[in-house]
Amino acid sequence: MHRCSMTTSATWKVGRLAEASGLTVRTLHHWDTIGLLSPSQRTAGGHREYTEGDLVRLYQVLALRNLGLALDTVAACLDAGVDPARLVRDHLAGVEASIAALGVLRDRLVRLGDELSAEQTPTAPALLDALRAIGAGDRGLRTLGRHLDDDQIRALRSRAAALGPATHYLIEVEWPELYRRAERLRTAGTPATHQEVRRLVARMDELSAMFSGGDAGVAARVRAAWHDDPAAMSGDPGAPVDDWRELADYLDQARRDTH
Structure with a gap:
């Protein structure tokens, strides 16, 4: 043909x-x-x-x-101006970082297991290495734990698991990109009532509803966790607390003006 x-x-x-x-x-x-x-x-x-x-x-x-994204997520990413090539690069970087972290954890656990198999008391450095490797990602969870109970955290995890491969992009790519775009608008002096700010907030709240099951109380508590410790929640230890909180207030103002 x-x-x-x-x-x-x-x-x-x-x-x-x-x-x-x-x-x-x-x-x-x-x-x-x-x-x-x-x-x-x-x-x-x-x-x-x-x-x-x-x-x-x-x-x-x-x-x-x-890449496994649902159609509504694809549309939101493209309409928000997210570069698909950067999505792939970010995902690849995340996969490679995870592989590297797992390699470090494996080496530490092998060393600890060898000492235990030899009926030796594990050395303090080996124990501390293993503890650091196992608990490295727990700070954000501890922050959430100050705002959510165990059942609510389990429900968040269950909904995240149900989303499958899209979870990585929603949490680690699209959501941060939405926050970055909102921060650029805020620092440029754009009013919180501006249509573009409202559109970004609407998508943030849509993503929040996907993970909270539409429970406004849970969504508000997750936002409170971000306000409490943005460095832990974002995974960025250098996140400026004051800037994050000013952004949170800016987005809350957009929500109030929208509703």
Whole structure:
């Protein structure tokens, strides 16, 4: 079968784009309906025509879908201006950091296990190394524990597990990016009532609802944990507390003005 070249025209009708991309016309129509990928042009007869810019977005959509993200998350990432290439780089960096951390933990536990197998009393350095490796990620959990009870923390973990591969991107990529964009608006003097600030807050609250199950009380307590110890919650020991708290107040103002 002859396949249409995508370099011979500046626009593509839906059937031609479906053939070239391996998608179905029905899928492209659905993505248009939900606003994920809408053609930039229409013919005089009302037929969809996709431009080169639309093809760039299609490529980004497919790249993020291949990473396991749900369609609503893909749309939010792209509409928030998140660079898909940076998503992949960030994920790769996170995977490599996890591999390195696991390697360190393995070495420490092997050394500790060797000492125990030899019926030796583990040395203080070996014990301290193992304790540090095991407890390195617990500071944020302890901060949450000051605001949530055990059942609420278990529920958060359960919902995070249910989201599967998307959890990493939602928590470690999209959410921080939303905060960074909000901080840039705040430091630029943008009013909390500005539409872009409200849009960012709405997406933050949407993500919060995904993990809290829509429990406004739990969501408020998680925000309080961030306000209490932003360095622990963000995983960034250098996070400036005053800036984080000013940002939290700024976002809360946007919420009050929105509601």
